[in-house]
Amino acid sequence: MLDLRPVGYVIGLLTATLGALMLLPLAVDLLAGSANWRAFAGAAAITFCCGLFTAIACRNAISGGLDLRQSFVLTTGVWVVLPLFAALPFVTGAPGLSGTDAVFEAMSGLTTTGTTVITGLDALPMGINLWRAMLNWLGGLGIVIVALIFLPVMKVGGMQFFRTEGFDTLGKVLPRALDISKALLSIYLVMTLGCALAYRAFGMETFEAVIHALSALSTGGFSNRDTSFTEFAVPLHYITVVAMILSTLPFIRFIQLFRGEVKPLWQDLQVRAYLRWTLYAIIMVLAWRVIRDAQPFWPALHQSVFNVVSIFSGTGLLSGDPGQWGPLPFMVLLIVGFIGGCTSSTGCSVKVFRYLIMFRAITTQIRRLLQPAAVHPLRLQGRRVEQEVISSVIVFFTLFIATFAVLAIALSMTGLQPRTALTAAWTAIADIGPVWGPEVGPTGAVGGFPDPAKWIMTIGMLLGRLELVSVYVLFTIRFWAR
Amino acid sequence: MLDLRPVGYVIGLLTATLGALMLLPLAVDLLAGSANWRAFAGAAAITFCCGLFTAIACRNAISGGLDLRQSFVLTTGVWVVLPLFAALPFVTGAPGLSGTDAVFEAMSGLTTTGTTVITGLDALPMGINLWRAMLNWLGGLGIVIVALIFLPVMKVGGMQFFRTEGFDTLGKVLPRALDISKALLSIYLVMTLGCALAYRAFGMETFEAVIHALSALSTGGFSNRDTSFTEFAVPLHYITVVAMILSTLPFIRFIQLFRGEVKPLWQDLQVRAYLRWTLYAIIMVLAWRVIRDAQPFWPALHQSVFNVVSIFSGTGLLSGDPGQWGPLPFMVLLIVGFIGGCTSSTGCSVKVFRYLIMFRAITTQIRRLLQPAAVHPLRLQGRRVEQEVISSVIVFFTLFIATFAVLAIALSMTGLQPRTALTAAWTAIADIGPVWGPEVGPTGAVGGFPDPAKWIMTIGMLLGRLELVSVYVLFTIRFWAR
Ligand SMILES: [K+]
Ligand SMILES: [K+]
Numbered sequence: 001m002l003d004l005r006p007v008g009y010v011i012g013l014l015t016a017t018l019g020a021l022m023l024l025p026l027a028v029d030l031l032a033g034s035a036n037w038r039a040f041a042g043a044a045a046i047t048f049c050c051g052l053f054t055a056i057a058c059r060n061a062i063s064g065g066l067d068l069r070q071s072f073v074l075t076t077g078v079w080v081v082l083p084l085f086a087a088l089p090f091v092t093g094a095p096g097l098s099g100t101d102a103v104f105e106a107m108s109g110l111t112t113t114g115t116t117v118i119t120g121l122d123a124l125p126m127g128i129n130l131w132r133a134m135l136n137w138l139g140g141l142g143i144v145i146v147a148l149i150f151l152p153v154m155k156v157g158g159m160q161f162f163r164t165e166g167f168d169t170l171g172k173v174l175p176r177a178l179d180i181s182k183a184l185l186s187i188y189l190v191m192t193l194g195c196a197l198a199y200r201a202f203g204m205e206t207f208e209a210v211i212h213a214l215s216a217l218s219t220g221g222f223s224n225r226d227t228s229f230t231e232f233a234v235p236l237h238y239i240t241v242v243a244m245i246l247s248t249l250p251f252i253r254f255i256q257l258f259r260g261e262v263k264p265l266w267q268d269l270q271v272r273a274y275l276r277w278t279l280y281a282i283i284m285v286l287a288w289r290v291i292r293d294a295q296p297f298w299p300a301l302h303q304s305v306f307n308v309v310s311i312f313s314g315t316g317l318l319s320g321d322p323g324q325w326g327p328l329p330f331m332v333l334l335i336v337g338f339i340g341g342c343t344s345s346t347g348c349s350v351k352v353f354r355y356l357i358m359f360r361a362i363t364t365q366i367r368r369l370l371q372p373a374a375v376h377p378l379r380l381q382g383r384r385v386e387q388e389v390i391s392s393v394i395v396f397f398t399l400f401i402a403t404f405a406v407l408a409i410a411l412s413m414t415g416l417q418p419r420t421a422l423t424a425a426w427t428a429i430a431d432i433g434p435v436w437g438p439e440v441g442p443t444g445a446v447g448g449f450p451d452p453a454k455w456i457m458t459i460g461m462l463l464g465r466l467e468l469v470s471v472y473v474l475f476t477i478r479f480w481a482r
Numbered sequence: 483m484l485d486l487r488p489v490g491y492v493i494g495l496l497t498a499t500l501g502a503l504m505l506l507p508l509a510v511d512l513l514a515g516s517a518n519w520r521a522f523a524g525a526a527a528i529t530f531c532c533g534l535f536t537a538i539a540c541r542n543a544i545s546g547g548l549d550l551r552q553s554f555v556l557t558t559g560v561w562v563v564l565p566l567f568a569a570l571p572f573v574t575g576a577p578g579l580s581g582t583d584a585v586f587e588a589m590s591g592l593t594t595t596g597t598t599v600i601t602g603l604d605a606l607p608m609g610i611n612l613w614r615a616m617l618n619w620l621g622g623l624g625i626v627i628v629a630l631i632f633l634p635v636m637k638v639g640g641m642q643f644f645r646t647e648g649f650d651t652l653g654k655v656l657p658r659a660l661d662i663s664k665a666l667l668s669i670y671l672v673m674t675l676g677c678a679l680a681y682r683a684f685g686m687e688t689f690e691a692v693i694h695a696l697s698a699l700s701t702g703g704f705s706n707r708d709t710s711f712t713e714f715a716v717p718l719h720y721i722t723v724v725a726m727i728l729s730t731l732p733f734i735r736f737i738q739l740f741r742g743e744v745k746p747l748w749q750d751l752q753v754r755a756y757l758r759w760t761l762y763a764i765i766m767v768l769a770w771r772v773i774r775d776a777q778p779f780w781p782a783l784h785q786s787v788f789n790v791v792s793i794f795s796g797t798g799l800l801s802g803d804p805g806q807w808g809p810l811p812f813m814v815l816l817i818v819g820f821i822g823g824c825t826s827s828t829g830c831s832v833k834v835f836r837y838l839i840m841f842r843a844i845t846t847q848i849r850r851l852l853q854p855a856a857v858h859p860l861r862l863q864g865r866r867v868e869q870e871v872i873s874s875v876i877v878f879f880t881l882f883i884a885t886f887a888v889l890a891i892a893l894s895m896t897g898l899q900p901r902t903a904l905t906a907a908w909t910a911i912a913d914i915g916p917v918w919g920p921e922v923g924p925t926g927a928v929g930g931f932p933d934p935a936k937w938i939m940t941i942g943m944l945l946g947r948l949e950l951v952s953v954y955v956l957f958t959i960r961f962w963a964r
Contacts, residue, residue: 069852155851284895292897327894327903335887358880365877366955368870369637370551387869394876395847398840401883405817412809413766415774419901421809473848 002480006066007074008058011081015051018085019044021134025089029127036125039093047085069479071150076471078142079462083107086135094125101447104454109135111465112143112346114221114316114433115457117447121226126207129224133211136220140346141188143465144251145181147344156469157396158354158389161380162252162343180255187254192217195243202235212317216243219346221316221433226443228318229306237306237319248274248313248341269381270342274312274352281308281336285322285329293326304329312336314348316433318444323423323436330436334423337432348464349430350400356380357393399468404429407460414453424453428460484962488548489556490540493563497533500567501526503616507571511609518607521575529567551961553632558953560624561944565589568617576607583929586936591617593947594625594828596703596798596915599929599936603708608689611706615693618702622828623670625947626733627663629826638951639878640836640871643862644734644825662737669736674699677725684717694799698725701828703798703915708925710800711788719788719801730756730795730823751863752824756834763790763818767804767811775808786811794818796830798915800926805905805918812918816905819914830913830946832882838862839875881950886911889942896935906935910942 026040066074086109087102097105101117108115109132121129151159192213199209208224215222223229229240253265265271282305289300307322309315311333322329339355341347360378378385407425416424420437424446427435435446446454463471473479504526511519548556568591569584579587583599590597591614603611633641674695681691690706697704705711711722735747747753764787771782789804791797793815804811821837823829842860860867889907898906902919906928909917917928928936945953955961 072851327898327900328891330900331891331894331903335891338887358877358884361873361877362881362884365874366951366958367960369554369951369955370958370960387873391843391869391873391876392847394873394880395840395843397883398876398879399844401879402840402844405820409810409813409817412813416809418809418812421813469848469851473851476848476852478849478852 002069002073004070004073005058005060007070007077009055010066010074011077012051012053012055012058014078015081015085016048016055017051018082018138019046019048019051021138022047022089022131024134025127025131028130029125032126034094034125034127036094036127039089040127040131042092043085043088046088050085068154071154072470072473072479075146075150075154075466076462076474079107079110079466083110086110086131089128089131094128100451100454104458105132106135107458107461109220109222110139110142111431111461112136112139112218112220112314112348113427113431113461113465114215115427115435115461116222116445117449117454119226119441119443119445119447121224121443124224129211129222130207132222133214133220133224136218136222137192137214138218139465140218140220140247141185143348144184144188144344144346146466148180148184148252151467151470154470155388155392156467158357158393159343159467160392161353161383161385161389183255183258184251187251187258188217191243191246195239198239199236202239203233204236212240213243216240216315216317217247217346219244219247219313219315219341219348219431221310221314223317226445228444230319232319234302237302240317241305241309244309244313244315244317245275245278247315248345248347250342250344251346252344267381268342269356270352273356274342277336277339277352278309278312281312281332284332285325288326288328292328307333308336311432311434312339313341314430314432316427318434323434334426337426337430340430348432350397354393354397357385357390358397360385361390361394396467396469399472400429403460403463403468407456410456411453414450414456416449416453424449424457425460428457429464431461431464484551484555486552486555487540487542489552489559491537492548492556493559494533494535494537494540496560497563497567498530498537499533500564500620501528501530501533503620504529504571504613506616507609507613510612511607514608516576516607516609518576518609521571522609522613524574525567525570528570532567550636553636554952554955554961557628557632557636557948558944558956561589561592561948565592568592568613571610571613576610577602580933582933582936586940587614588617589940589943591702591704592621592624593913593943594618594621594700594702594796594830595909595913595943595947596697597909597917597939597943598704598927599931601708601923601925601927601929603706603925606706611693611704612689614704615696615702615706618700618704619674619696620700621947622700622702622729623667625830626666626670626826626828628948630662630666630734633949633952636952637870637874638949640839640875641825641949642874643835643865643867643871665737665740666733669733669740670699673725673728673736677721680721681718684721685715686718694722695725698722698797698799699729699828701726701729701795701797701823701830701913703792703796705799708927710926712801714801716784719784722799723787723791726791726795726797726799727757727760729797730827730829732824732826733828734826749863750824751838752834755838756824759818759821759834760791760794763794763814766814767807770808770810774810789815790818793914793916794821795823796912796914798909800916805916816908819908819912822912832879832912836875836879839867839872840879842867843872843876878949878951881954882911885942885945885950889938892938893935896932896938898931898935906931906939907942910939911946913943913946 022040022044026037029037083106087106090097090102090105095118104117152162195217196209196213211224249271256264285308286304289295290297303319306319310317340349340351343351343353364378404425408421411421411424417437420439424435504522508519508522565588569588572579572584572587577600586599634644677699678691678695693706738746767790768786771777772779785801788801792799822831822833825833825835846860886907890903893903893906899919902921905918
């Protein structure tokens with residue numbers, strides 16, 4: 001029998017922490033004189049108590065650490081349970097969302113998707129907007145920890161390639177998780193603070209600086225404005241661009257940088273490919289805007305750079321409406337969204353590393369056609385890539401495309417138009433943010449979608465964020481059979 | 483040095499044959515009293531002579547058969563050279579197409595895509611419409627031969643799985659090609675004749691019966707009517723459905739059936755999956771039409787069955803305009819188009835067999851997460867699937883998606899709207915036929931596309947038809963280096 005108590009213990013602690021963190025927006029609303037602090041008070045009490053009781057009930061079983069199956073239940077469990085509690089303030093408080101909408105908003109926050117159901121963000125109490133941005137930020141932190149520690153051990157989607165990197169010996173999962181989490185937390189906090197201060201220095205208001213630092217560095221994309229980033233000054237755009245690029249680099253490199261090792265970051269093939277591809281995408285979109293659409297160069301430049309980087313990284317903050325920029329920019333944005341960031345970043349989607357492996361697998365395949373007898377080992381970053389990793393990567397990609405197709409079909413069944421269904425499936429599985437189509441409100445909010453569509457997107461966000469395989473495995477009989 | 487003379491010899495013979503075949507539409511136009519027979523006379527003379535001279539010039543080098551690299555050059559060479567000659571009558575004769583349009587039309591014919599640049603098909607001389615349908619039919623025959631004989635030897639996209647099937651000993655490629663081609667030709671002729679007679683029996687005019695038998699059994703999809711199949715009677719729809727299904731079954735099974743073996747067809751997992759998925763797709767589209775759109779059941783039935791089978795098989799004949807049926811039918815059609823027929827049929831796209839292998843690879847992967855030590859061999863149809871086959875299949879799929887994305891981007895660059903660019907890329911790479919979008923004419927003709935878009939689609943059709951890898955390999959330095 002699978003012992004779920006260690007899982008319950010960790011989820012309990014995380015839930016209690018989430019409850020405690022609700023005191024921040026509570027304090028903000030209290031200081032701002034908004035009566036909405038009561039929503040957070042109730043939610044915090046419920047969340048904290050539920051979490052604490054669960055942790056206490058399960059506390060004696062954790063000493064053995066987590067085994068493989070428990071790790072699988074834990075990762076999915078966290079992203080199923082926490083959004084339910086995180087949704088509470090949205091129901092009891094200011095926007096007064098329905099249960100479906102609230103869970104959607106919380107899942108969108110914690111999976112760093114950033115699609116919102118709310119129209120009229122600017123009029124919300126500050127606490128609610130802070131809570132939304134905090135969910136982005138916490139989700140980003142959580143996912144980096146999962147990508148650094150859990151996925152390699154769980155061998156999800158070829159992530160076992162990164163098992164030995166940085167952390168050579170692999171003990172039990174949990175103690176390492178705490179160590180690495182601490183290092184990560186410091187780096188993440190410093191970057192966020194730096195971003196917020198830079199915003200402030202270039203004239204953004206403190207509250208908005210905090211919100212956007214939280215949501216840009218987590219590639220989350222929630223904004224406190226209906227117009228997203230459109231109305232902000234040009235320098236603020238470029239600060240965000242830097243923040244979004246940082247958040248899609250492999251965080252393992254930052255830990256190494258922290259230890260004084262610059263070389264690994266500099267020589268990382270994944271980082272180089274990511275920056276190169278970003279450049280190509282920007283050039284294509286910019287050329288279209290300037291040459292074909294005859295837009296003035298400088299505004300076109302900062303908007304093209306901003307939106308390409310935003311979608312490529314999966315942040316989803318927008319400047320203007322790039323969905324209306326015409327065929328080529330639309331297609332480029334769709335495709336960079338399907339690439340996504342580097343591994344162990346807060347970015348989502350298929351990831352640069354997997355494309356690098358797939359491109360090499362294709363080259364190897366073509367070589368093999370001509371020299372069937374010869375052995376063609378696939379190498380990346382000076383290391384040999386095992387066949388098992390290659391298979392995992394390509395199977396992941398196949399599963400990604402298949403899941404995308406199923407989501408698109410399912411969304412179409414709810415009656416959404418093809419353009420809406422396709423971009424909604426895309427934004428959900430790659431945790432990007434924007435949805436384009438006739439059913440989307442003028443501010444980009446999807447509140448008008450039918451409820452089944454919202455649930456399908458909620459499931460899609462969860463699947464995409466946890467790299468599909470780690471969720472699907474829970475639905476096999478074999479998993480529960482032993 | 484690569485000796486290209488054997489390749490030249492075969493292509494020369496095939497070209498000469500193509501020239502000789504132009505006498506058929508010539509005769510039809512002559513009998514119908516159309517002056518357009520002159521276009522065929524000139525084209526036939528040029529084509530026949532060019533082909534004959536090439537064959538004679540290369541004739542002494544063929545005795546050794548073809549080696550691997552020559553096979554690659556041959557398959558691509560055939561589909562590059564023949565469309566150029568097949569295009570001649572379109573330029574010199576009735577529709578008076580530009581060079582770009584004529585090559586597009588001929589390539590669309592010989593790759594069994596069936597997208598047309600011509601508006602006003604009904605008014606064309608009979609010879610031209612016969613020629614178009616013949617190109618479909620010849621392309622279909624050619625591709626079955628390639629799929630049965632060449633691809634397994636060339637190990638393209640996992641086709642080596644079928645190497646031992648049916649033909650146990652593998653000698654030199656060419657002598658077997660002749661034997662099998664003869665058997666195939668008989669079966670294909672009989673099926674076409676049967677289809678035409680069935681059409682005739684249910685009231686279709688002889689000429690139209692021949693045209694549609696040629697284009698349905700080859701999954702080509704050219705029609706002599708601007709309205710495609712819409713105006714024909716209901717029984718004729720169902721005859722076409724049977725023909726289209728037959729043309730997507732593995733032709734190897736027909737050869738076995740011919741020898742009296744029924745079991746292989748009956749037990750073929752690929753066939754079963756294909757029929758099952760077709761049924762699911764029909765049910766989804768039909769339910770949408772009847773329940774959501776409140777269409778009367780019987781017309782909805784024959785139109786749904788017809789269009790789903792047509793797109794799934796990659797035929798592309800249409801009844802009504804399923805592109806306007808709303809989100810779910812649109813999405814279902816897109817996806818079945820990405821599945822395609824069985825291997826060694828005239829169908830195109832990724833193929834059912836590859837999906838079966840990919841689904842199993844995914845299951846195996848998920849099992850391996852839980853039991854890393856255990857060996858999980860993948861089996862299909864009672865036979866073990868080698869790792870090499872699995873890799874080839876999944877790499878093929880990745881390459882397919884990547885090529886689709888590149889085509890879509892390239893088409894967007896020519897200024898086509900996203901919906902048009904996406905469906906054009908889809909129809910080109912999977913050789914289906916219809917394109918949907920604002921730039922497409924009311925009859926579905928793509929004559930109004932910018933020339934670069936037509937060339938991109940022409941290249942896409944060629945790539946898709948020859949399963950990508952067999953073309954790409956020609957662009958590697960290594961191929962030509964030895
Ligand atoms: K996002
Ligand atoms: K076709």
